[in-house]
Amino acid sequence: MADVNMTLEMVQASQVGMKALGAGMAVGLTGVGTGVAEMGIGAAAVGAVAENKDIFGLALLFTVIPETIVIFGLVIALLLLF
């Protein structure tokens, strides 16, 4: 992969770019994962709350459970960047 004409600066700059890409993907992809997971839960939670308003708190709680995934992504991204 390494081009003979590449200088050290170019390699370093490219590494920084790769890190940024990785960080972005970590957050983005885990965000998608969280979204997919929350999709089903959210729909069911809204349905359940429509039936019985008392469980709003619990429904909200269930909905945010998959948020752990995106937080892991954010942790990885931050570790990559800093």
Next chain:
Amino acid sequence: MLAPKPMSRVLIVASRDQAEPIIQELYRENLFHIEDYVEQGYEGFRIGTPLEGATEASTELIKVRAIENVFSIRGEDIDAKQKLSQPQIRQKIDQELSGIEKEVEELAGARAKLDAKAKVYEQKIAELAPFREIPVDLALLGGFRHFSVIAGYVNHDVSLSVPHEIQVVKGRDRSFVLIIVPEQNRSEVERLLQDAQFQAVTVPEENGTATARTAYYTEQITSLKKEIDGINEKLAKIKESHTDLLVACEEAFRAKIEQAEAPLRFATTAKTFVAEGWVPADREKDISLALEKVTGGKVFVTALPVDPVHDAVPVEYNNPSFAKPVQMLMDIYSRPMYTEVDPTLLLAIVFPLFFGMILGDVGYGLLLLFMCFGLRRVFKGDDGRQFLKVLRNASISSIIFGILFSECLGFELPWAPIIFSRHLNIGVAEAGGKGPAIAELMILTIWIGILHITLGRALGMINHARQDHGGHRTKAILANLGWITVMWGIIIAIWSMFAIPLMPDLRGLPVIAAGLSLGMVIAIVLIVMGVIFIVRESPLEIVELPTIISHVLSYARLMAVGLSSVAIAMVVNYLSIGMFIGPALKNLTVFGIVMIIAGVLIFLLGHALNLALGLLGGGLHSIRLHYVEFFTKFYKGGGRKYIPFGMKRRFTED
């Protein structure tokens, strides 16, 4: 502390003629949680009958509630101005209430009639709408013997082969047609129209052109609306002058009914009644003294033995006053059982801390605090007030953490961060200062996670020690200990392999056996011991082992969610000040002023959005860490709510 209020099971026996004073006294004390009597074959005992006046009071209550519905008044939304005494309320009920009832009933009835009439007219206007373009008296469109009048919508133009007269009003996607044909051709025309997907419309029976009739009905509706407005004004006047009386009456009637129907929950014989229930243990003496006083000693009150595990003891929280608002958050999850550790106090301390760690910003904290005080006028119910108190504590904690983090609306305060910096390098050309201490913050949050979960498991040991019996008790306690040792084993193993800031470095420990250092050996012993303890209770639990890591790492959200909120705040600042306001101020032109206005708008909207996100994120994630990571370690809940017989009187006196 950390346990529900101790309860006593009380039995009250008296003759039936003492029922009324006893019930009144119990209602006034508002302490006795009645255990409903279920008929289960005790000879001679039956469910009691209501006291006198229950039916009348119910009828009255329904009437009062009907009026309140007309005015959409709800007792909990109203601030009690003065409490009416019993004779006052009695007098007002006798003198004023029936008059108000009658007046409101009449007005509401009249209004409903007028509303119905207006609806009918609106319907007629809708029916007339298609004919408005046709300047023909509608009376001329009916009553023929040799002709048929066909009116309706068609999707495209029609050409009829029979003699006819047609009026077409072109619409956007369909046309309205009015056709007059000889009677004998009617069926043929209808067939032709069918192809154009004809939808028939009946010709309204009116005299005059459609336009004129529409105008007439519109006028009628306007005058009806005026009449309705008049009635509404009258109702508003009644509402203004009598709201206090209505809510007081409702309360009085409700109290009366609840007292009158109490015997339905007692066991009675021909001459006596028996009431069983729960009172807080420290008030048991007061209750029996008070009952003896009102009956002149003609009552038998005794405490029954309590089996905390098998009796479904009603649960009342027992918390210092600062922790009381958080009970609301506990009830959302589940009320603790009587024998269980009640974590409300821990929640009351840790929840604001977590919230502050996430939303540590002086500006946002102050905004939330003002919002709390502002919303107190809006939220009048009990739950709403409690919620605002929780929010108040959280925002105070947010301000304190803001001072520690040196943050105000994403800007740096004039001092360096006292704990760790969360200032990201956004909008600064050269990295100023040290930049955020991400690694340290993360380790700190993980430390919090480790300690919180260890505490949770320790509480789990206490719960099992209290609730279980025999062999299972030991196993369950050891299993909880096992979870703790596995977690600490993993942590010590990590310490023995890697150097982590803010955590002990165990790599320097001497190697003792098989190339393993002392730390590693301890770790392995802890893990193996823990796994054995866990398996002894339930082998299936093994699949849960990875949650040790995921639950601890989950606490990293304390840093991550907080950082994202800081990032949004800084981006908003950079956008509004760095890109709009700053350049515009350098050389002020007309365009520059527009830029400044845009910048200010971005600033306000951005921070409003971030505040909403911060409130949602900070609140939800803090409570979620409790519900999911903390409570699952020890807390089951499912306790029965303690509902004392009685009422907190707000509008009336006893």
